[in-house]
Amino acid sequence: MSFEIEASARHVHLSNDTIAQLFGFNYKLTPVRPLSQPGQYVSKEKVILKGPKGQINNVSVLGPAREHSQVELSITDALSLGVDPPIRESGHLDQTPGITLINGNNSVNLNSGVIIAQRHIHITPEDAKIFGVQNNDIVSVKTSGKRSVIFNDVVIRVSEKFATRMHIDFDEANACGFVKGMRGTLYKK
Known part of the structure; x- marks a missing residue:
């Protein structure tokens, strides 16, 4: 997932x-x-x-x-x-x-x-259930791509007003070789 x-x-x-x-x-x-x-x-x-x-x-x-x-x-x-x-x-x-x-x-x-x-994941309540996470949980995320990294200390933000996406800043994007469409895999601590 x-x-x-x-x-x-x-x-x-x-x-x-x-x-x-x-x-x-x-x-x-x-x-x-x-x-x-x-x-x-x-x-x-x-x-x-x-x-x-x-x-x-x-x-x-x-x-x-x-x-x-x-x-x-x-x-x-x-x-x-x-x-x-x-x-x-x-x-x-x-x-x-x-x-x-x-x-x-x-x-x-x-x-x-x-x-x-703070790097974070906006997530719908339905997706939160699928991923087994709750609001304010702290998780790790492994990125896809040629320069994959594991981001620690990622905050989960659950709301029915959200679309499920992880947000990182440009320094973090450069570190992981970000390209549009990049995917992340969640690891609970």
């Missing part, structure tokens, strides 16, 4: 307040293409990330709006920006560093919200 692995590039999730500050009052994000997770999409909008040591241009904004703004980076991105975010699950933003988001002449200084996303 296996599942698809997806590489997730650096991106931001914005609150309605941050969207208003960057793009204008009552502004709505413009969907460009859907993501594999139902209801999630890449928007037309892009931002610049500015840290103490540098900046990264044209960073994708994912929609829809969230309760709190969040920036997801790889370790390589964090080093180039000069920030030191923890590895965390999405939405777990306590005691995380901040960063500046820029759109044209508008900018927002986030006091917190920068993370390196």
Whole structure:
């Protein structure tokens, strides 16, 4: 039994307040293409990330709006920006560093919200039963391909709102020779 692995590039999730500050009052994000997770999409909008040591241009904004703004980076991105975010699950933003988001002449200084996303598997309840896992379980995953690796400390996230996919960042994708359609096999600890 296996599942698809997806590489997730650096991106931001914005609150309605941050969207208003960057793009204008009552502004709505413009969907460009859907993501594999139902209801999630890449928007037309892009931002610049500015840290103490540098900046990264044209960073994708994912929609829809969230309760709190969040920036997801790889370790390589964090080093180039000069920030030191923890590895965390999405939405777990306590005691995380901040960063500046820029759109044209508008900018927002986030006091917190920068993370390196913990590698994880979004999984439907039906698939969770098949794989014998529960929400928040920690598992290992062996990748397919010419440069297969075993990723440890993969968090299981179960919801009827999910499609079953594993998400890794670009540093992890490069380490395993990621190609579109790559599959993973789950090993329980």
